Amino acid sequence: MSLKTQNQKPKKRRNGLRDDVAVPALGVLGMLRWAWTQLTSMRTALFLLLLLAVAAVPGSLFPQRPVNPAVVTQYLKDHADYGPILDKLQMFDVYSSVWFSAIYLLLFISLIGCVIPRAIAHWKAWRSKPPRTPARLSRLPVYGALVVPSDQALGAEEAAKQAAALLRKRGYRVDLRPAAKDDDGAGTSGAAGTAAAGTPAAGTSAPTGTAPVRAALASIGAERGYIKELGNLCFHSGLVGVLISVAIGGLFGYSGQRTLVEGDTFVNTLVGYDQFNPGTNFQSSWLEPYSLQLDKFDVRYDRESAQHFGQPLDFTAHLTTKDSPDSAAKQQDLKVNDPVNIGGTDVYLVGNGYAPVVTVRGGDGKIAYQGPIPSIPTDTVYTSTIVVKAPDAKPTQLGFVGFFLPTAVVGHDGVSYSADPDPLKPQLSLNSYVGDLGLDKGTPQNVYALDVAKLKQVNGRDLPAKGIVLDAGQSYSLPDGQGSISFDGLKRYVALDIHHNPGQEYALIFALFSLAGLICSLFVPRRRLWLRFGDHEDGRTMIEYGLLARGEDHGLAAEGRSVRSALAKAWDLPEQESPEQGASRQKAHNKTQSTSGKGL
Amino acid sequence: MGPINQTLGAYSELFMLLAAGTYVIAFLAFAWDMATSGKTAQEDATRLAEAKSEGKSSAKVPAMSGAAAEGPGGPNSGISATAGGANDGGSRVSPSSAVAARVARVADAGLTYTSRRAAARVGVALSILGLVIHAAGVVTRGVAAGRVPWGNMYEFCTTGAFLVVAVFLIVLIRRDLRFLGTFVLGLAVVMMVAAAVAFWTPVGHLVPALQSYWLVIHVSIAVLSSALFTLTFSMGVLQLLQSRREGKIAAGELDKGGFMGLVPSALTLETLSYRINTIAFVGWTLTVMFGSIWAEKAWGRFWGWDTKEVWSFVIWVVYAAYLHARATRGWTGTRAAWLSIVGYLCVVFNFTVVNIYFSGLHSYAGVSAG
Numbered sequence: 001m002s003l004k005t006q007n008q009k010p011k012k013r014r015n016g017l018r019d020d021v022a023v024p025a026l027g028v029l030g031m032l033r034w035a036w037t038q039l040t041s042m043r044t045a046l047f048l049l050l051l052l053a054v055a056a057v058p059g060s061l062f063p064q065r066p067v068n069p070a071v072v073t074q075y076l077k078d079h080a081d082y083g084p085i086l087d088k089l090q091m092f093d094v095y096s097s098v099w100f101s102a103i104y105l106l107l108f109i110s111l112i113g114c115v116i117p118r119a120i121a122h123w124k125a126w127r128s129k130p131p132r133t134p135a136r137l138s139r140l141p142v143y144g145a146l147v148v149p150s151d152q153a154l155g156a157e158e159a160a161k162q163a164a165a166l167l168r169k170r171g172y173r174v175d176l177r178p179a180a181k182d183d184d185g186a187g188t189s190g191a192a193g194t195a196a197a198g199t200p201a202a203g204t205s206a207p208t209g210t211a212p213v214r215a216a217l218a219s220i221g222a223e224r225g226y227i228k229e230l231g232n233l234c235f236h237s238g239l240v241g242v243l244i245s246v247a248i249g250g251l252f253g254y255s256g257q258r259t260l261v262e263g264d265t266f267v268n269t270l271v272g273y274d275q276f277n278p279g280t281n282f283q284s285s286w287l288e289p290y291s292l293q294l295d296k297f298d299v300r301y302d303r304e305s306a307q308h309f310g311q312p313l314d315f316t317a318h319l320t321t322k323d324s325p326d327s328a329a330k331q332q333d334l335k336v337n338d339p340v341n342i343g344g345t346d347v348y349l350v351g352n353g354y355a356p357v358v359t360v361r362g363g364d365g366k367i368a369y370q371g372p373i374p375s376i377p378t379d380t381v382y383t384s385t386i387v388v389k390a391p392d393a394k395p396t397q398l399g400f401v402g403f404f405l406p407t408a409v410v411g412h413d414g415v416s417y418s419a420d421p422d423p424l425k426p427q428l429s430l431n432s433y434v435g436d437l438g439l440d441k442g443t444p445q446n447v448y449a450l451d452v453a454k455l456k457q458v459n460g461r462d463l464p465a466k467g468i469v470l471d472a473g474q475s476y477s478l479p480d481g482q483g484s485i486s487f488d489g490l491k492r493y494v495a496l497d498i499h500h501n502p503g504q505e506y507a508l509i510f511a512l513f514s515l516a517g518l519i520c521s522l523f524v525p526r527r528r529l530w531l532r533f534g535d536h537e538d539g540r541t542m543i544e545y546g547l548l549a550r551g552e553d554h555g556l557a558a559e560g561r562s563v564r565s566a567l568a569k570a571w572d573l574p575e576q577e578s579p580e581q582g583a584s585r586q587k588a589h590n591k592t593q594s595t596s597g598k599g600l
Numbered sequence: 601m602g603p604i605n606q607t608l609g610a611y612s613e614l615f616m617l618l619a620a621g622t623y624v625i626a627f628l629a630f631a632w633d634m635a636t637s638g639k640t641a642q643e644d645a646t647r648l649a650e651a652k653s654e655g656k657s658s659a660k661v662p663a664m665s666g667a668a669a670e671g672p673g674g675p676n677s678g679i680s681a682t683a684g685g686a687n688d689g690g691s692r693v694s695p696s697s698a699v700a701a702r703v704a705r706v707a708d709a710g711l712t713y714t715s716r717r718a719a720a721r722v723g724v725a726l727s728i729l730g731l732v733i734h735a736a737g738v739v740t741r742g743v744a745a746g747r748v749p750w751g752n753m754y755e756f757c758t759t760g761a762f763l764v765v766a767v768f769l770i771v772l773i774r775r776d777l778r779f780l781g782t783f784v785l786g787l788a789v790v791m792m793v794a795a796a797v798a799f800w801t802p803v804g805h806l807v808p809a810l811q812s813y814w815l816v817i818h819v820s821i822a823v824l825s826s827a828l829f830t831l832t833f834s835m836g837v838l839q840l841l842q843s844r845r846e847g848k849i850a851a852g853e854l855d856k857g858g859f860m861g862l863v864p865s866a867l868t869l870e871t872l873s874y875r876i877n878t879i880a881f882v883g884w885t886l887t888v889m890f891g892s893i894w895a896e897k898a899w900g901r902f903w904g905w906d907t908k909e910v911w912s913f914v915i916w917v918v919y920a921a922y923l924h925a926r927a928t929r930g931w932t933g934t935r936a937a938w939l940s941i942v943g944y945l946c947v948v949f950n951f952t953v954v955n956i957y958f959s960g961l962h963s964y965a966g967v968s969a970g
């Protein structure tokens with residue numbers, strides 16, 4: 001297939017190493033070198049990239065621990081057969097797994113091994129002159145010739161100077177190569193226009209044995225678009241920067257969650273958090289003791305649209321903040337998509353719900369618990385689950401499990417459900433339990449769950465005492481004087497995420513840096529252009545030019561045309577030789593020999 | 601947040617239906633063009649051959665990349681792309697002369713308009729008409745809701761289809777890509793039907809999580825890049841077909857002509873789809889970057905391997921691999937085309953399956969809203 005062979009790009013700068021590899025006795029050093037060569041080859045990079053893409057997929061198929069530990073636990077419970085095997089394979093921690101890390105670390109090592117030699121090579125190219133003029137410009141992909149009539153008496157030297165100035169204006173780096181001085185035949189028969197026969201280039205030694213029929217003619221080597229390779233290097237090294245920034249975030253950052261009921265205050269200390277995830281290198285002294293008080297939480301629902309009726313339109317948490325215990329209080333609004341920045345952290349509004357205020361009394365009539373209890377919404381109308389624990393109830397501890405409904409409506413089957421997210425008819429329906437809640441042993445428990453296995457149920461749908469149903473303001477006494485519970489009022493609460501990530505600005509900066517590099521790399525064409533100038537015996541000045549692209553370049557032919565017409569304009573030439581002729585010459589030429597990049 | 605204009609919303613849906621109907625007819629016209637194009641290709645071939653013998657036309661320096669422009673020996677073409685590393689020591693290879701001999705049987709490499717093709721013209725005209733109606737539908741939807749019209753699956757599909765057709769028609773101004781008409785219009789119709797049948801959602805406000813100017817920036821670029829990927833996907837498929845055909849012709853098999861005769865050479869397709877893919881890749885890079893900035897604003901972390909993030913990452917990596925493949929020995933041509941196709945399948949997967957079936961922070965597609 002012709003296609004496959006088309007766009008081959010030879011490995012850059014690897015040939016030297018390649019040759020070493022061919023040496024049969026490798027030895028340890030040789031092996032290492034061989035491994036390194038393999039690792040830093042384009043083919044490996046491509047393979048690792050594809051592998052990375054594939055390896056990322058399981059993370060979307062299985063629940064991930066860092067994102068949702070509870071779902072992972074549930075999954076393991078539901079799939080006791082193969083769940084543990086998946087766990088062994090780190091399918092629930094894909095992005096910190098050994099295999100995923102290995103792939104991206106190898107990829108980045110490969111990247112560094114690839115970028116450094118290229119950066120050195122490019123540094124050298126940047127500081128050196130454009131490459132020497134090829135012997136046969138006509139072999140280049142774009143080629144053409146111009147003839148300045150004798151009446152202009154331009155002369156090769158002057159033409160070269162003018163062309164050089166013109167090219168500089170077009171953004172080329174230009175190296176003017178005067179004709180060799182020492183020969184007598186210079187320019188006499190040198191017909192730039194007839195160069196198909198091959199003109200020895202300046203700087204190359206003339207073929208030995210042949211008479212110096214034509215000495216080196218004046219020529220120009222020019223190149224532009226160095227920024228393409230620079231952009232590519234910036235792009236790749238920027239990626240390394242992004243990776244390092246992410247790692248810094250993991251080392252020195254922290255995050256935590258806190259639910260905050262209206263009226264409550266959060267102070268940024270370790271004990272203030274419901275859950276805290278420190279970075280590997282975290283120190284608690286980094287926490288600045290700022291405080292946030294939730295004054296009020298406003299929610300607005302869509303009351304217009306029939307289909308979206310009751311869908312939330314706006315959440316706003318009104319906060320009173322203090323940068324430190326003794327600084328002045330400030331009023332701030334916290335919204336979804338609009339975090340509050342305080343004390344080096346960002347505070348996000350990630351959830352909300354209702355916190356019914358309840359009072360629980362023990363069998364002795366004393367208050368065992370009083371206050372708001374956050375309930376967990378399970379649907380869009382805030383049908384919420386709630387757990388009330390009263391370990392202080394005497395003589396036996398009390399526990400309640402059930403639902404909170406903001407707008408309770410009794411359905412056909414006699415079961416209540418919530419009809420609206422707003423609290424139009426708030427109602428608690430609970431089952432009650434007595435016994436040892438197991439809180440005294442000090443083992444941490446989920447406050448939103450109650451293990452009822454060892455408890456005695458008192459109230460419930462199927463029990464003689466039935467379930468407890470409380471509207472706002474109502475209270476209920478448990479049978480046999482075991483205690484009571486009352487539903488005193490309703491508050492809202494918000495779930496806050498608090499984050500500190502020192503790496504994230506750097507990640508953004510490096511990402512932008514990469515992006516700029518990428519754009520330069522993809523869209524700046526890198527081109528080489530050579531011109532050769534000769535004086536014809538009859539006084540005409542002959543100029544031939546050729547262009548070569550490095551990398552993909554769809555505009556090379558167009559560039560050839562516009563350089564041509566710029567020169568023609570400068571020398572007042574009519575477009576005497578149409579571009580087509582140049583191209584067809586080139587075509588004819590190409591037919592006769594298999595073209596080769598050699599010698600350029 | 602102003603009130604929803606229901607009347608305008610209803611008009612919008614009417615426009616969408618009309619646009620979809622027009623696209624269906626345009627699709628049929630392109631399909632007709634495809635079916636009858638064997639003849640056209642034949643005529644073109646004859647005409648080109650005559651022109652060539654008169655020494656015209658063939659020598660033109662191609663307007664575009666010039667990829668394979670010259671057919672035989674195609675000096676400007678892919679080679680200029682590859683001659684790349686100047687001191688590479690490798691040799692440039694000419695396309696096989698067997699292909700060259702029948703070069704007239706593939707469309708003009710410069711993708712300039714050479715043949716008339718009445719059916720295709722009708723297709724283009726109808727596409728333009730459909731696009732105008734479609735524009736009215738998208739705009740009225742936006743005005744009715746008082747926000748940008750890309751906030752749920754219905755709107756992603758309708759606005760996405762609009763962009764796919766618009767990008768296609770814009771490219772048509774400069775290049776004769778009419779051979780892609782059946783694919784592009786077919787896809788647009790599928791998207792419109794999916795929107796109307798599977799994802800239908802009446803005009804409404806956005807949930808708080810989506811109320812951000814990042815929605816405007818992030819999603820618009822995502823949809824635009826996907827539209828470009830759609831084009832390169834179609835071209836990738838054609839490239840595979842064409843290169844098989846070229847292989848057969850080179851092996852001396854008789855070419856049955858037909859539609860593929862109107863399609864440019866595999867190399868031309870590869871070069872052009874590479875160009876489009878580079879733009880789309882930058883677009884996707886921006887999508888991912890803006891997405892993570894938004895995620896940082898909304899959820900407090902710029903990257904958390906949410907399902908949607910995973911798949912956006914996978915897409916990005918696959919297209920990065922595609923760009924690498926184009927610079928790797930033995931990976932250009934057919935293999936690169938496959939990578940581009942796989943990348944697009946990931947885009948589609950991300951857009952459909954992930955939005956609908958995977959739960960995650962991005963589960964706002966509005967499919968089950970209500």
Ligand code: HEM
Binds near residue numbers: 049110517551552919
């Ligand atoms: C994190 C992994 C990598 C990613 C995401 C990546 C991505 C890209 C992208 C998008 C391009 C095309 C744009 C451009 O030319 O700048 C590119 C080009 C390139 N990459 Fe990478 N790359 C990665 C690793 C590597 C490695 C390990 C190597 C070395 C073996 C490498 C060598 C190159 C080269 C030489 C080019 C230029 C190709 C050309 O001349 O067209 N890259 N890379």
